[in-house]
Amino acid sequence: MSENNKFAYPFLIVAGTLGCLIGLSCVQNSFSLKDFTSRRVDLLADLRVKPQPGQPGTDAANASLAGPDGSDAPGDPSSTPGTIDSTPTSPADSTAMPHPTQDFETYTGIVDDWKTATAVNNVSPGISHFMDALRELKAGKRKKVRIAYFGDSMIEGDLITEDLRDSLQVYFGGEGVGFVPVTSVVASFRTTINHTFSKDWTDYHYKNLPGGNLPLGISGHTFLPSSGSWVKYSPVKKPRLNRFEEVNLFFGPGSGAVTANDRAYTLHGGDAVNTVALQPDSSNGLMLKFNGANPPLYGVSFESPEGVFVDNFSFRGISGIELGRLSRDMLQHLQQEHPYDLIVLQYGANILWKPELTDYSWYERPMTKVLDSLRSDFAQTSFLLISTADKSYRHDDKYVTAPGVPALLKVQHEMAEAHQAAFWNLYRSMGGNGSMTQWVEAEHPLANKDYTHFNRQGAARVGALLYKALLNEYHEDEKQ
């Protein structure tokens, strides 16, 4: 071997490096500098005797995470004057007690502990009213049953609701996509209606509140046209979505005019919610043109004369507390014009912005107020609270269920109990602990790599699970 042959060097380098790192692994080598905590290097981790898995600790470098939808910690909108009226007497204050029939933590059906409860303060308990309404529809004793489905980005673009709506309409009848706002950030993503609009609309919403006494519409938006603003809706080539039958335009107080497919309509109304029925051109859709001076506009609903309808009210980045900004006046007028038999609330993604946070009292307080007032505004309507979905975060190189998920779930269930609302455990229904990781990492993924949002396939599965739970409840009640 000659002097110049350095063939031993690579071995020396890698062996020396390995030696250093093993040496480092034998001592606690993590350190902190200001807000940086170094990650422990442990090359022996796979050989060590594993401790019994317990609660994940907090030794991971825990950068403060922004809310997943870019939201800050939600404030308490109820402190804003003029949004929520003085707290009404609500079921939460009543002495009515639930009769637990199912363990909400393990049951994947609709948890309704109010089947035998009597109404307190005229508030309809549990999900019975909705089930009765479906039965009357099936028996031909009523024409329409309507669901308002509120949620965050999890249901954007009609996700989950499109599948739920379709299944319900197949079984109970009905056609049409329900309520669609004037403009939408996910219009191009939605596959249940073709929806285009001009760029010159002014959109007031939860995060860009209108001044004065301009009310927000039910979707959390109010739209003002400029001169020449337009919006076009056309049906899609899918069963039950391929024609427009009953089309109603919803608008706020004021007067103005609209041309729908070149036919002129006068808009005039003094209430917080007014409607005008439009004649659709059933195959080509609907082109609405405005000329600026107009009352605030909310959206358009597409229904058939009979059946079940699901309105999707998605709003990106909210926790549910924002619903407190909807005025009682608007909600009550809407309930007269366009009554709902079931209100579904599905929130969670934006409450879990710190995965290891397990105290949700900051959320429970304002959300309870919001539920109180919604419950009294929609006294005869059934309420269904859907729990947060599973959400994972990276902990020690693996994606695991955030400790916040089960904690938030308990709080959400408590709120459902306190308001005599039915509850559906989505977390458990999708598989419980670790299920989001499975959904993301499946060969055919059901959720996105943010470990929070379902993709279209996953949303379809959730829609199917919810439909199954509702239908089981429907048939369960029939047996009794």
Place this chain on the structure above:
Amino acid sequence: MNEVLHNLIYQLQYHKEDPILLNSGFFLYFFVIFMGCYLAAANNKRARVMIYSLFSLYFFYKACGAYVGLVILSAVVDFSLSNWIYRTENKAKKAALMTISVVANLGMLFYFKYTDFFIGMMNDLHLGHFNLLHLMLPIGISFYTFENLSYTIDVYRGEIEPVRDFMDYVFFLSFFPKLMMGPIVRAADFIPQISQPYRLTKEDVGKGMYLIISGLFKKMVISDFINQNYVQYIFDDPSKHVGLECLLGVYAYALVIYCDFSGYSDMALGIARWTGFKIPPNFDSPYQSATITEFWRRWHISLSSWLRDYLYIPLGGNRRGKVRQYVNLALTMLIGGFWHGASWNFIFWGGLHGTALAVDKVRITFLKKQQIVLKGFWAGFWKVTGILITFNFVCFCWIFFKASTFHDSWTIIHQIVYDFEPNVLGTLYDGYKPVFWVMGLAFVLHFLPKTSETWMARRFERMPVAASIAVMAMFLWFIVQVKATQPMMPIYLQF
């Protein structure tokens, strides 16, 4: 103690969910033990080959389990066929044997990689209903079947003599550094190096270390980081993102795929260099290309040169007239696209590149005819413009390469064209600051001149062993820190 032993045995076995990679912790142990054994056998060629082959086959096993058998099987088949071809005088028989080799290799590749694609196509065309096979793709199969093909065809053409020792051929085929992501090594380049004594100069040691460190840096610090914290969110659900986010996502993906692929190749080259083998580089700063023709001389060089020598030229290359040349180009690129994966997206991607290459050929021919030679300011101007156009065209093609469906590809393009929303730039920057800084750094590094690489390699070359150990250990500690950062959550912009 029992549990430690149990864990050790578990680590040594193949697990589907945890295959070995050049950047996994397990590999460091593997590499140290391998280098120790290899060093012990340094002065005996046969022992060196035996040890390298055994470790390579074990590496294969850790990467894809029982599929290691396919490598051995294809080595047996091609080793025998090539010797047979060499001994055969009769031209027709030679051709028949060569055809057997081609059919066997392509057949194996097709069976594992493309069967489901064609079954799906037949089902879609209602030509019957067949169940998909759902086979797991054997790791590296696209690379070693192509290596087999080039070797047998070279023997058939009389360009090389076949290997006499079966172990040498197994060694060539299973050589672990290039196993997963190439490069596609030519037997003609590699086999003569087997018999060379194991000698390393200081330059080899420094260059090898540079390649390994820069490869790891490209893969783990740039590619994985940008991909995990930004790119995957965009491509997961393009409709949830505005045009600006999508466009930056596409630019970021251009870095991700380049740094992932070339980083891995660099590691392979570095490890090979340290063990006494020189493999030609697979990438040459491709985004510096001023034309698409140049891009393909700098991107995945081992594949494009393979396609040129064993597909484009046999098809007739440019020797059969202009029209045939364009057809050959397009066909070569379509097949090249299909090689990347069994889906229409890849075929379409190949088609786009093939078309662009044909158009570029027209341009080159025109310039030649007119005898236009640019000088001075205009030469510089056209070069910069060319780089911008080429980069953006390549990025446009990446959309189809990366998106899981055509629908997603069109969504990204739709968002960029109709829903650009440039006003969100500030919010976007605040949300993904580290990602954009890493991207900026990556582009700067990419456009550095070659001399910077040589300078860096020279620094490593001059270091004493102890300093090299310190640098390597600190670098790996740094990699662990980067790997462990909490992923940034997507910010879904709306306002």
